[in-house]
Amino acid sequence: MDLTLRIWRQRNADEAGAMTTYRVTGISEDMSFLEMLDHLNEELILAGDEPVAFDHDCREGICGACGMVINGQAHGPERTTTCQLHMRHFSNGDTIDVEPWRAAAFPVVKDLVVDRSAFDRIIGSGGYVSVPTGSAPEAHATPVPKPVADLAFEHAECIGCGACVAACPNGSAMLFTSAKVVHLNVLPQGGPERESRVLGMVDAMDDQGFGGCTNTGECATACPKGIPLQSIATMNREYLRASLKGGRRR
Amino acid sequence: MALATRADRPPSLIGSVWRSTVGKKAVMAVTGVIMLAYLVAHVVGNLKIFFGAGEFNAYGHWLRTVGEPFLHHEWFLWIARAALGTAVVLHGVAAYQLSRRDLAARPRQYERKRPRASYATRTMRWGGVIIALFIVWHVLDLTTLTVNPNAQEGRPYENLVASFDRPAVTAFYIVAMLALGLHVRHGFWSAAQTLGANSARRDRVLKFLANALALVLTCGFIAVPVGVLTGVVS
Structure with a gap:
């Protein structure tokens, strides 16, 4: 060829x-x-x-x-x-x-290499769960219903490649950020930081210079891991809920 | 032991929502839904044109008396105008600010552009500008009667027919209504997405509703100038 x-x-x-x-x-x-x-x-x-x-x-x-x-x-x-x-x-x-x-x-x-550390800064502002280190907790202590585990896993599949940002006509990182927000916010382990996570990550996303979402759907079409467009709706809901709850003031 | 102290004043809800892209989109969604609800009422009112000057003009008069005696004459109308005016301004300012940000976030296009988003999605910005210009013309033509050839206070039926006797005005009206239909088609579903009301289960229903609303509004509004053109309304 x-x-x-x-x-x-x-x-x-x-x-x-x-x-x-x-x-x-x-x-x-x-x-x-x-x-x-x-x-x-x-x-x-x-x-x-x-x-x-x-x-x-x-x-x-x-x-x-x-x-x-x-x-x-x-x-x-x-x-x-x-x-x-x-x-x-x-x-x-x-x-x-x-x-x-x-x-x-x-x-x-250089050439085809881009600096994607803006993603790391979004993760650093809430894309984790705070757990005490030391002995591992008993696996059955926190029950997770199967549909919730499946939903979390679907979003945990994100590999942070940045195709969503590249495909978006607005250079928006909404799909990436929503994948991580949904992954952790639906799990009981993510519950204690549910509000601060979404508020912190959306703030960081805006600070990094990503554009906003115009619901063109190009991100979800390009995503090699099939993160669905509805994740963005879920993140929006989490963001508005956290804002109304005054999550920033805690 | 150090005590936890709070030095900074916590940011206000309105301020932090307006500053974030997600919050500003929520403002656009809420104002968009308000304007959409108004348009549904508007199109129902418009269709009375097909039942003659008497009924249409009486409807126009009734709008001024809504809420009486609790509200004074025309108060309801002015409250609605204030709410709609605020919605239009907030929607437009948020759209402008978000668009500026979006364009700056993607400074360079790809060599082979392949837009896969729908036509309605890609025309939201310029369609919105067309609709905004149309609103200005529409108010000058049929509310303040500044540019209306008939310009008789209290006789909306005759003013409307006189306005649509000008082909250029009719053409602009139809173009604006097509732009409106496209705007609603993407905007309604998009508002649900922005407000977090969408889910995998509701997606198809919301898209169907968006298309139905767009179709009903566009056909309903365009029926009026078509009625004048064909002589059904004269």
């Missing part, structure tokens, strides 16, 4: 970037998209050029490290992570555009 790639090249955060065209030949349809980029990078290194920088780690679709916008779609045409996207979804002779996540809150570090 021979392809034309148009890849965003940017040396560092301060310099302007541009789309640069490359030709790759002999691509197997069984390669993952990242393996195809590895192949390109090997050729670039042999030619004495700078390889294309991109984030990746597990290459199993569970870590959330990889992520790039392929032909205008976060993680490309399939609903999966970029590492699990295979070249069989492209055709011989295709021209493929590869760009980094575009959002003011995710500045480009």
Whole structure:
């Protein structure tokens, strides 16, 4: 399979970037998209050029490290992570555009690598449960009904890849934030911090420069883990409830 | 032992809600629902045009007497106008501020833009601007009668027919009503989502209601100029 790639090249955060065209030949349809980029990078290194920088780690679709916008779609045409996207979804002779996540809150570090630490700051402002360390509590001491456990797990599946922000026309982090809020707020372990969590995380999300939600649904369509759009409604409900309860004043 | 002290004054509910994107959206949702409820009443009133000048003008007169003798003449009307005016301003200011923020949060578009959101969703901002301009024209035309060719106080039927005798006005009216239908189609469901009323179970019902409301409002409002055009109303 021979392809034309148009890849965003940017040396560092301060310099302007541009789309640069490359030709790759002999691509197997069984390669993952990242393996195809590895192949390109090997050729670039042999030619004495700078390889294309991109984030990746597990290459199993569970870590959330990889992520790039392929032909205008976060993680490309399939609903999966970029590492699990295979070249069989492209055709011989295709021209493929590869760009980094575009959002003011995710500045480009180099080429396709963006700084997603804004997500860490949202998590740091409430995306946890405070528990005393020491002996592990008895597992049956806190009963969790099965439907609640399933709902929590559905939202715990978020891997923080940032595809929702990349796909959103407003660069909004509502789906990411709501996944974590719903995951912890529905569980009894998350109960004591139910109000401060949602208020703190929404405040942090706004402070990081993410946009607001206009309910376009692009985030949920792009999410490789299938976090549903209704999570955002649940977070909104939690936020309004916490505000009316005066959660900020405690 | 140090005592826990509270140095800062806690932020007010209204202030913190208005400052956050989620809270500001809630303001937009509540004001939107208020305006939507008004529009439903408005379209019902409008349809009386098909029952003749007598009934329509009597309805216009009755609106001024609602609440009497508890309320003075026209007080109900002015209370409604104040509430609606506040709703329009809050909705518009919140929309402007949120849009500025949203555009700044996505400074660069992708090479291949592939909007998958519906047409109604993508036209909320400019559709809203069209509707806002229409409201200004509409009030000048049929409330203050400033730009109305007939401009007879107390005779809304004749004023309306005279207004729709101008093709450009009719065209603008129909465009604005189509924009309104699209706005309601996305806006009603979106308000439910913003206020946390949506869930996986209710999603389809809410979307159906949004489409039904949009369709009924648009057809109901457009029926009036179509009636004038076809001579049913004259």
